[in-house]
Amino acid sequence: MEVTTKKAERAEAETKEEQRILSSNAWHLARYVIEHDYEIIIPEEINIGQFLCWSEDYPKLKPEEKISFINQYALLEKITKSVTARTLVATRIHGRGFFHAVFCTSVGKYLLFLSTITLIFVCLLIVNLTNLLEINKIIIPFCAAGLGTCVFLLRVTQERLTTREFDPAFIPSQLIRLGLGVLAGGTIVLFPGLLRSGESVLGTGNGIGIELGSLAFVLGYAVDIFYALLDNIGGRIKDKNK
Incomplete structure (x- = not known):
């Protein structure tokens, strides 16, 4: 019983960590798009302000909002081409010296x-x-x-x-x-x-x-x-x- 509980807790912790990473990556991607809006044509179906709010509250979103968020996330990565959420996170300035x-x-x-x-x-x-x-x-x-x-x-x-x-x-x-x-x-x-x-x-x-x-x-x-x-x-x- 204890083993099952520990496995469930570990799985829940991993899920939360994955959600946190997804939320952080989406936030960096949205920020990049906003900073380069003069170079990037944002599709009309994407509300970048709403997307930013969703990225901050992703784990608490409703199921339909999560679906919209994931779809918009995938669309943003398509229009930014070689610049992805992962590259943005890797190349960001940490400000820690x-x-x-x-x-x-x-x-x-x-x-x-x-x-x-x-x-x-x-x-x-x-x-x-x-x-x-x-x-x-x-x-x-x-x-x-x-x-x-x-x-x-x-x-x-x-x-x-x-x-x-x-x-x-x-x-x-x-x-x-x-x-x-x-x-x-x-x-x-x-x-x-x-x-x-x-x-x-x-x-x-x-x-x-x-x-x-x-x-x-x-x-x-x-x-x-x-x-x-x-x-x-x-x-x-x-x-x-x-």
Whole structure:
């Protein structure tokens, strides 16, 4: 009996939390629409003032009001396109200081991680450029590709934060892109025929030429284009075999 009661209480608490999140997200979305009414055409069936009131009292609404509220909520997310309630919540200004923004928000933690990885790649490049060990031939291309990927991700994140389109749900996919950029850029440069002797990254000694280091950086930065070309080639080969 006690177990059943605890499960019911837990389910009720989860429902209330979901309602609170929905209410908060709707409020942020409505506020964004009001602030950008000169850019967004609000449909006549949406009363934005009423919608704001509903977002504040959502759990207490009547069943028919809840249905109208959910329908209007879905319609608002359609007209705001890439800007959703989730992106607005993730990119809002908390007003609690720098350390809270960096260490207590998903966006801040992601940027901290990305900045740290970027600095690590820079440090590894500097260390390997100042040493003439044979292993540097392998490490340098992957570091250059990783640096290029990090620069791309930082640029994309900065753009999406400015337009309030950054969605924390896509952080895992961006981390996958980081891995793909490092692997693609480094591996292509180390392919047989691309490894040169009698030339180093700085132009002397033995190792990888500066142009190949730059190629690894560019491949890491624009790895999406590289994979799109591969998919295009693979698609054409598949069509010919049919």
